[in-house]
Amino acid sequence: MGRAMIIGAVGAGKTSLVQALFADRQPARKTQALEYRDWVIDTPGEYSENPMYYRSLMATALESGVLVMVQDAARERNSFPPGFAQGFPLRPIGVITKADHPKANVERAKLLLRESLPEGDIFVTSALAGEGIDELRARLLQDLGLTGDAD
Numbered sequence: 001m002g003r004a005m006i007i008g009a010v011g012a013g014k015t016s017l018v019q020a021l022f023a024d025r026q027p028a029r030k031t032q033a034l035e036y037r038d039w040v041i042d043t044p045g046e047y048s049e050n051p052m053y054y055r056s057l058m059a060t061a062l063e064s065g066v067l068v069m070v071q072d073a074a075r076e077r078n079s080f081p082p083g084f085a086q087g088f089p090l091r092p093i094g095v096i097t098k099a100d101h102p103k104a105n106v107e108r109a110k111l112l113l114r115e116s117l118p119e120g121d122i123f124v125t126s127a128l129a130g131e132g133i134d135e136l137r138a139r140l141l142q143d144l145g146l147t148g149d150a151d
């Protein structure tokens, strides 16, 4: 089954996003390995930050259906190398996380993410506030061909 592979820096909010997509309430534990859950693959932040893991990411991408690139709205730096999305044979979607954060700057996050994701829609979300989650879930299920009563 094609899944949505979620990538992004350590602490970007990937696991919290996954939990919000599945309406979980537990706080996110640190992700130590690839975590498969239904139609999502959560990845450790190190996989996006350390080129040593890129081959692993790529191998996982080959069994995925959508690439979800996460950028923390409160982060002042890029989370990915320039043009990163183009290295994957997948349809990419951008997600800005932590839109609720006191230090969030959504416009800055979009500009940063665009350096690595020249094309593809960008969704603005907050796992904490529940913002943008339903829209993102609907889009991912549609792209994965899993439409139906998803929520």
Ligand SMILES: Nc1nc2c(ncn2[C@@H]2O[C@H](COP(=O)(O)OP(=O)(O)O)[C@@H](O)[C@H]2O)c(=O)[nH]1
Pocket: 008, 009, 010, 011, 012, 013, 014, 015, 016, 017, 028, 029, 030, 031, 045, 097, 098, 099, 100, 101, 102, 125, 126, 127, 128, 129
């Ligand atoms: N303010 C705020 N903090 C968040 C949000 N999502 C995650 N965080 C915090 O960011 C930190 C890292 O979250 P986590 O989901 O583990 O990130 P991951 O390393 O990308 O999986 C945790 O302290 C979360 O509580 C959010 O929507 N808003």
Ligand SMILES: [Mg+2]
Pocket: 014, 015, 016, 028, 029, 030, 031, 042, 043, 044, 045
């Ligand atoms: Mg995680």
